[in-house]
Amino acid sequence: MSPEQLLGQLESEERVIIADMExxxxxxxxxxENSLDLVLLVVNPSEKSLEVARRxxxxxxxxxxxxxxxVIANRLQSEDDLKLVRAAxxxxxxxxxxxxxxxxxxxxxxxxxxDSMSSSPAVEAVMVIARSLIVND
Amino acid sequence: xxxxxxxxxxxxxxxVSGILARSLARAGRDVxxxxxxxxxxxxxxxxxGVDATERLVAIRxxxxxxxxxxxxxxxxxxxxxxxxxxxxxxxxxxxxxxTPDPG
Numbered sequence: 296m297s298p299e300q301l302l303g304q305l306e307s308e309e310r311v312i313i314a315d316m317e318x319x320x321x322x323x324x325x326x327x328e329n330s331l332d333l334v335l336l337v338v339n340p341s342e343k344s345l346e347v348a349r350r351x352x353x354x355x356x357x358x359x360x361x362x363x364x365x366v367i368a369n370r371l372q373s374e375d376d377l378k379l380v381r382a383a384x385x386x387x388x389x390x391x392x393x394x395x396x397x398x399x400x401x402x403x404x405x406x407x408x409x410d411s412m413s414s415s416p417a418v419e420a421v422m423v424i425a426r427s428l429i430v431n432d
Numbered sequence: 433x434x435x436x437x438x439x440x441x442x443x444x445x446x447x448v449s450g451i452l453a454r455s456l457a458r459a460g461r462d463v464x465x466x467x468x469x470x471x472x473x474x475x476x477x478x479x480x481g482v483d484a485t486e487r488l489v490a491i492r493x494x495x496x497x498x499x500x501x502x503x504x505x506x507x508x509x510x511x512x513x514x515x516x517x518x519x520x521x522x523x524x525x526x527x528x529x530x531t532p533d534p535g
Contacts, residue, residue: 301466315474316468331434337437339443361436
């Protein structure tokens with residue numbers, strides 16, 4: 296069963312399905328029109344990740360895979376980082392997540408940053424993204 | 433709502449997916465998380481722990497090798513081969529290899 300067949304079978308009014316895709320854009324090049332409602336394009340302030348997102352966005356548009364894309368600028372450490380992302384991916388649909396040592400630490404320990412003892416700015420940023428998705432749904 | 437999280441490897445895609453799934457569940461949504469990555473670590477980011485994540489990967493491998501019979505529907509697959517993470521997020525690990533059409 297392909298990921299899009301799976302998503303198609305599982306979807307319903309009440310559900311939110313989140314698919315963590317294979318790295319890169321390979322899967323996108325095989326997906327069909329309207330197979331998704333939303334694509335989150337995760338980038339870091341690095342040319343290579345921005346290039347992948349750019350190509351991904353093109354494939355999504357060409358194949359009409361999803362009506363909405365949001366760029367998730369992850370691991371930002373400065374205003375310059377944000378400027379780099381904005382310059383590469385001109386879009387109003389952009390959310391930011393700051394660099395946060397707790398995230399890497401949790402991963403190494405085999406747990407979710409959501410379950411960390413201390414508050415995490417990265418987790419908080421993702422929770423803001425989640426709330427905005429629900430409001431718009 | 434069907435959301436796909438994509439990006440270059442190493443950008444934090446899986447961690448973002450995991451935190452987002454837990455956040456949406458805490459906000460009251462019925463969330464299903466699907467790990468399509470050939471390096472399946474979504475379970476860790478969801479908070480099920482290393483052992484449970486490895487068990488899911490082992491199930492996935494058994495399915496791919498044909499030692500365990502495939503589920504007929506996605507719902508059945510989720511029920512039989514998935515697991516439930518904190519905040520009620522359901523997780524399944526799926527193969528990147530499309531099942532070839534018979535004949």
